Amino acid sequence: MRCAPxxxxxxxxxxxxxACSVQAQPIPPAGGxxxxxxxxxxxxxxxxxxxxxxxxxLSPELETTLVAQMVGRISSLQAQLGQRIAKGRPVxxxxxxxxxxxxxxxxxxxxxxxETLNAKERLRKLDAAGDMEVTLAATNADKGRAAxxxxxxxLAQCTVVAPFTGRIVKVHVKPHQxxxxxxxxxxxxxxxxxxLRLNVPSRWLGQLRVGTPFEVSINETxxxxxxxxxxxxxRVDAVAQTIELEARMDRNEPDLLAGMSGIARFRLTP
Numbered sequence: 001m002r003c004a005p006x007x008x009x010x011x012x013x014x015x016x017x018x019a020c021s022v023q024a025q026p027i028p029p030a031g032g033x034x035x036x037x038x039x040x041x042x043x044x045x046x047x048x049x050x051x052x053x054x055x056x057x058l059s060p061e062l063e064t065t066l067v068a069q070m071v072g073r074i075s076s077l078q079a080q081l082g083q084r085i086a087k088g089r090p091v092x093x094x095x096x097x098x099x100x101x102x103x104x105x106x107x108x109x110x111x112x113x114x115e116t117l118n119a120k121e122r123l124r125k126l127d128a129a130g131d132m133e134v135t136l137a138a139t140n141a142d143k144g145r146a147a148x149x150x151x152x153x154x155l156a157q158c159t160v161v162a163p164f165t166g167r168i169v170k171v172h173v174k175p176h177q178x179x180x181x182x183x184x185x186x187x188x189x190x191x192x193x194x195x196l197r198l199n200v201p202s203r204w205l206g207q208l209r210v211g212t213p214f215e216v217s218i219n220e221t222x223x224x225x226x227x228x229x230x231x232x233x234x235r236v237d238a239v240a241q242t243i244e245l246e247a248r249m250d251r252n253e254p255d256l257l258a259g260m261s262g263i264a265r266f267r268l269t270p
Contacts, residue, residue: 001098006163022208024120053264053265054264054265055263056258056263058196058218058261061195063169063187064163065187066091066187068094068182071178071180073094073179075175077093077173077174078090078091079091081168083167084191085167085168086164086165087164090159090160091162092173094157099157102154103148103152106150107148107151109222114144116140117140119123167191168186172187173185192252193248194258196216196249197245201243201244202236204243204268205236207269208232208245210229210231212266213226213228213265214227214267216247216265217262218262219262221260225250225253225256226249227249230248231247232245
């Protein structure tokens with residue numbers, strides 16, 4: 001396509017050079033096939049979330065971390081992942097030879113102090129000992145009994161027992177390992193019904209009560225379970241405008257484990 005020539009006066013008046021731009025037309029390929037279409041960006045599809053769907057987490061009734069209460073070497077470790085431990089059963093044992101020796105020493109000193117006290121009391125009846133001597137002997141006897149109690153308490157720390165019936169979820173130490181005071185040994189959770197923890201909008205407080213039923217769908221099992229609210233927190237999160245709840249399922253579900261998550265749906269008036 002040719003450009004129409006401009007008059008010379010127009011070139012002088014405008015002082016610019018104009019050019020014609022013609023959009024090039026694509027040449028169709030041979031054989032009559034069409035050229036590929038230019039890709040068009042897809043528009044994002046708005047997802048309409050259910051306002052009544054609340055994220056929920058399964059938590060154990062009790063959970064704790066057993067720590068070392070003494071400096072020593074682990075002599076026995078009776079804990080494996082997922083193992084069920086009965087309440088009062090030994091979980092971790094330490095080498096207690098030194099603590100046992102201290103207990104024997106305290107018992108010997110206490111026995112000597114008691115003999116001295118008995119002798120002083122007999123002498124006092126014969127007016128061969130004064131009241132001060134008897135009092136000091138009684139004090140030494142009390143110190144001996146206190147030393148025995150302390151040695152027994154230290155000896156009891158050599159064995160870490162399960163505070164409740166539950167299962168082992170993490171083991172931090174190995175057999176024959178030396179540890180210091182406060183070092184984590186074993187983590188365990190209670191073996192029983194699980195509780196649900198969730199945060200709901202605070203505007204629901206007017207309709208929520210202890211015992212309010214709802215449905216919870218667990219992701220890991222793909223099943224839904226009935227549950228009821230058991231506890232309502234006494235404080236609202238002012239930033240998120242939510243309040244924390246605890247709930248329980250209507251029955252014990254053995255296929256559920258702590259840490260599973262899901263969606264809770266309430267039938268409340270918007």
